[in-house]
Amino acid sequence: MNMATSELQSRSVRPESAAVRLERVPSVPADATVRHVDQFETETLDAIYRAVTEDRPVSAAETDLEPGEVIVFTDYFRVERV
Amino acid sequence: MTQYVIIGDGISGSSAAETLREEDPDAKITVITDEGEPLYNRILIKEHAKGKLPEAPISIHDEDWYEDRDIDLSLNTHVTSVDTEGKVVHTHDSGEIPYDKLLVATGGTPTQLPVENSDADGIHHFWTFEDARGIREHADEADRGVIVGAGLLGIDFAAVCGAQGIDADYLMRGDRWWRYALSAEGAEIMHEGMRSVGVEPVFDSGVDHFEVDDDGRVTAAVDPNGDRYECDFAGVAIGLSFNTEFLRGAGIEQDNGIVVDEYMQTNVDDIYAAGDLTQFHDVLLGEQAQNGSWGSAKEQGRVAAINMAADAEEEGFQWVSSYSITHFDFPFLSFGHPTRGDEHAERKYSDTEWRRIAFKDGKIVGGVLIGDLSPQSKFKQLMREQRVVADQAEVLLEQSVDLDELAPTQEQ
């Protein structure tokens, strides 16, 4: 369950250089943290869109993406640290 | 010590409770919900109904979350009335709960079709986690489906049918899906998306009545043209009725929802409202408006709580709402108020790419992006800045939008 994290929790601070990419996953385990794309702010949505369409890493510092979590967009994508 | 009572533990109520605790550490906070479980992710329950997502990741708070924050949570508690003179909330069977400040965050309930047999077994409406569990279970064994309601929630039923292998007919009243926001060109992309998952859009149709078997189970939908569509599964999503019956006689102004200002205050002292059920003053639109989206409900709950705790008009709600459809290979994003405005511009770029921008008084008030979401943050920025750009629609319809190509803003 995802109860430890709050819906209001602010993004964690990460080094400027950290990057993440989105890895398509076929299914989601019961202990995964999952967020729908509409839970993200405009900038993170931009980053998700770029990461998926251009298949390239995005800077974690500019976004609200947590490594390990799964994003529901046009498919299910796991956030992976690069 | 101030006593805050919040009715509703959806995202708006829960976000208000969390903010109130941060803003007023000593206050007494009570959250009342008639559901049997604390806050869960309502925008992910469709993924559960599709058979793709297990239950656990959909939960957001467990009961400890409230206990840790010293927030009283009353599950399975239905509020029946509010006495605004005595400042007391009456509940079905948990007695009376006094308040100093009250937040109404009770959202809506799906509207039933006003036709014969619309409550038959096998006909589903979709709002709660319990609904999603029922839909998933039934969809797993159903073969033929009918979907009614050509809007953002109806299309979730189409996705459920697609994912669960149900061949379905999507009966629409007009000549296209979401006709208030999409032209024929834009809608056709969505129709192709539906067909790609095995759902056939049927136009100029709808439901005149449902047929049932001897056990009261749905067997067919008959449309106003007399055409019969066999089904053992039906999904109806024709709109929401807002949960405000318990406010009868409370003197709170309503207009298809609860009327609030940008501070989320109703016309009655110390009563606020947040989330789907508000008719709020939209400072960007300059008019009363309504949003039906997760992000907006969460922000309204936060803003209401800030103003409740401050006992002042501390922060106004200013938000560009967005709503995605994630069921197809291509993305879809509706932002702001795409069905409002006095003019619009649109263009099709490819078989899966289309864009529409709605303007009011020359300023962007909303839009729809299908296939290519790249300009979304730029359009939202222009909305927030309230820039007059309708006369430069060509720049905004370029496939790659460059805001530097817009003429500099004139001093007004």
Ligand SMILES: Cc1cc2nc3c(=O)[nH]c(=O)nc-3n(C[C@H](O)[C@H](O)[C@H](O)COP(=O)(O)OP(=O)(O)OC[C@H]3O[C@@H](n4cnc5c(N)ncnc54)[C@H](O)[C@@H]3O)c2cc1C
């Ligand atoms: C299937 C589905 C898919 C959706 N998809 C998206 C999406 O992709 N993107 C998006 O942005 N939005 C989506 N939405 C909309 C989004 O979920 C809502 O806008 C948001 O959840 C509204 O939150 P709320 O707090 O205003 O109301 P709600 O979440 O409806 O919460 C209101 C709560 O109040 C309770 N309540 C009502 N009356 C009483 C009473 N008298 N006493 C006690 N409790 C009461 C209700 O039981 C409920 O728990 C979707 C909604 C559904 C149903």
